[in-house]
Amino acid sequence: MKRQPLRLAILEAMRILEEAGVASPRADAELIAAHVLGVDRGRLPLVPLVDPPVIEAIGKLVAQRAKRVPLQHLTGWAGFAGITLDVGPGVFIPRPETELLVEWGLRLIHGREYPVVVDLCTGSGALALAIAHERPDAVVYAVDIDPNALAWARHNADKQAAAGDTPIRLYSGDVGDSTIFAELDGLVDLVVCNPPYVPPGGDLPPEVVDFDPPQAVFAPDGGLAVVRQAVATACRLLKRGGGVAIEHDDTHGSAAPALVASRKVLTDVQDHRDLAGRPRFVTALRG
Structure with a gap:
């Protein structure tokens, strides 16, 4: 399985969330990615490539967020x-x-x-x-x-x-x-x-x-x-x-x-x- 750029996955997540009317698409996309990866949001630039299962996991959570499920319900914390x-x-x-x-x-x-x-x-x-x-x-x-x-x-x-x-x-x-x-x-x-x-x-x-x-x-x-x-x-x-x-x-x-x-x-x-x-x-x- 070929590794994929995390940045592209986040950009796609931002697009989906913005179209869904989410108030903070960039922050939410990055926080979802950080949650899936188990890292702080600020460390995302240190993870340039990820495996396809990570992309899939991010996509599933983004789909839920696009349905306006609160981000905190997806991550479990505030x-x-x-x-x-x-x-x-x-x-x-x-x-x-x-x-x-x-x-x-x-x-x-x-x-x-x-x-x-x-x-x-x-x-x-x-x-x-x-x-x-x-x-x-x-x-x-x-x-x-x-x-x-x-x-x-x-x-x-x-x-x-x-x-x-x-x-x-x-x-x-x-x-x-x-x-x-x-x-x-x-x-x-x-x-x-x-x-x-x-x-x-x-x-x-x-x-x-x-x-x-x-x-x-x-x-x-x-x-x-x-x-x-x-x-x-x-x-x-x-x-x-x-x-x-x-x-x-x-x-x-x-x-x-x-x-x-x-x-x-x-x-x-x-x-x-x-x-x-x-x-x-x-x-x-x-x-």
């Missing part, structure tokens, strides 16, 4: 804020724009010893595990109501703990439950939350509509129902000087900050834009 999370069917795939929320939270607790952090709607465990990775002295709690998401979060938490990170404390519960984490009332330095926030009927790409669990994406009350619950819970949990950061839909650039500002105990309400310049998350401090 990079997020300096950590790698295992993901797949049944759990929301973390997005790069949410890393900005993590960065804000880490700045807030910088210099605080043994900060207490709560991640509401943890999903895959992304926010909680990213913060625990950066702050091994933090005591990090995380909660989700979906048993499938919790299974993924537990898997990722066990994997990260086995790698040497401080374990997080993972719970099953409803963010709207007024007794959740009652033992932490007034003791928390940071509350983070990436809740379901898309208004029902929102226009979304197939990767989200067909593969992300709908209960992790859509919310009633124009997408603000769970955001509202998270704000109420944060008001109860936060200590003075503690902070909350909640992601929201890009159509909530006014509604989400107004909702937070309506709580008298929260001050310094600010909305933040994502990597594309769209309104993405709101923050506030406990006065």
Whole structure:
């Protein structure tokens, strides 16, 4: 079997993915090739020729991606804020724009010893595990109501703990439950939350509509129902000087900050834009 140029296979993959409407055809083609070869994406130029079975394996995954199966489902992982999370069917795939929320939270607790952090709607465990990775002295709690998401979060938490990170404390519960984490009332330095926030009927790409669990994406009350619950819970949990950061839909650039500002105990309400310049998350401090 004659070896073939990897570069040509990647170019063909890019063409197929671009025709299928994939937003990042080059990156996805290269990441698929790197996954098949078992190398980092940056090392692909060091692999000029590959065997025909490699070309075939790349082609099969590209065909799936062209059907808009998420890249992370094909590779089995998602990079997020300096950590790698295992993901797949049944759990929301973390997005790069949410890393900005993590960065804000880490700045807030910088210099605080043994900060207490709560991640509401943890999903895959992304926010909680990213913060625990950066702050091994933090005591990090995380909660989700979906048993499938919790299974993924537990898997990722066990994997990260086995790698040497401080374990997080993972719970099953409803963010709207007024007794959740009652033992932490007034003791928390940071509350983070990436809740379901898309208004029902929102226009979304197939990767989200067909593969992300709908209960992790859509919310009633124009997408603000769970955001509202998270704000109420944060008001109860936060200590003075503690902070909350909640992601929201890009159509909530006014509604989400107004909702937070309506709580008298929260001050310094600010909305933040994502990597594309769209309104993405709101923050506030406990006065």
